[in-house]
Amino acid sequence: MVIKLGGNSANGSCHCDLFEGYQQVEHVTTTKRSIVYRAYSCARECTVIIKLFRLDSLSSKMKHKIRREFEVAQHLMGNSNVVQCFELRRYGSGKQQALILEDSHGTPLRTDKTKYGLDEFLTIAISIIEGLATIHRSGVIHQNITPKHLLYNDKTGEIKFTDFGLSSMLNKQYQPVINIKNFTDCLEYISPEQTGLHRDLDYRTDFYSLGVVFYQMITGKLPFENNDHSKLIYSHIAKTPMLPHEVNSSIPLVISKIIMKMLAKSADDRYQSCFGIKMDLQLLLFTSCLQISKLSTLS
DSSP states (O other): OOOOOTTTTTTOOOOOHHHTTEEEEEEEOOSSEEEEEEEETHHHHHEEEEEEEEEEEEEEEEHHHHHHHHHHHTTTTTTBBBOOOEEEEEEETTEEEEEEOOOOOOEEEOOTTTOOHHHHHHHHHHHHHHHHHHHTTTTTOOOOOOOOEEEEETTTEEEEEETTTTTTSSSOOBOOOOOOOGTTTOOOOOGGGTTTTOBOOOTTTHHHHHHHHHHHHSSSSSSSSSSSSSHHHHHHHHHOOOHHHHHHHTTTHHHHHHHHHOOOOSSSSSOOOHHHHHHHHHHHHHHHHHHHHHHHHHH
C-alpha cells in the first residue's frame, strides 16, 4: 500500500514533516509499539525503512531502548554486517519519533528445519559468525540475538544484524549484569548469565544466544520451551537440552557438539572467540563438500 503524503490510513497518519524528502511511502507492518514504512529517500537515492514510534504510548524503558539502538548503530556505522541507522528524528511537537534505517531487503531468519539443508545451514551460520566477529571487534555485545534480529537476503545470501537496543559498548571485557526484566520478550534466547545469577557478563553471552538460533535452525525446535517464565529461566541455568542429533537423526553428531559447546552453561566452557566457531563450521562445510565431490566422482 503506497501512502499519499498528508493523508490518513487505517494504520496511522502520515505527516508531511516526517516524510518530506521521501517518495513512494509504503506501509510495511504495524506492531503494538511502532508503524514501519518503506520509502525512497531523495537525498540518499535509495529506499530506506522508517520505523515510527508514538512516544506517549511507550514506557521509559522502551524510550531508552530506541535511543540506545541509535547510539550503538551510530558507533557501528559503516559495518556492512549491521543494518545502518541514519537518523533519529522527532516530530509532531516532539510527541513522536522515527528511526530512519537502511533497507537491507532482508527478512527475519527462518527457523523452519525443512528450509535448511546441511550445506545451506553451514553457509548461513558462517556468515552470521563472521558478522558477529566484526561487531565484537568494535567493542559491542549484541545481547539480544534472535532470528527476528538477523535479516537474511536469500537472493544475495547477505546477513545483517539489527535491533541493538539492549546492546553494550564496552572498553573492558566485563560489565555488570543487566536486569532480567529487559529480556522478557526474548527469554528463549537469553544466556544463563543474563538471568542475573552469574556475576560477570561478556561477549560470550552472544555465543549462547546464537547457539539457540543454530539449534532452532537445524532442528526446527527451541532448546527450551515453557510458558512459565521462571521455569524457562531455570532451564537456561540448570537443564541440558536434548542433543540436536537426537531431535533429528539426520543431523551429524559433530554439529550437535558445536551447538552444545555454544550452549554451555558456563561461559568458560563455550567457545572463546568467533574465530573458533567459524573454523569448526568451515571445517565441517569443507568436509561435507569433499564428501559430495567424492560421490560425484564415483557416479
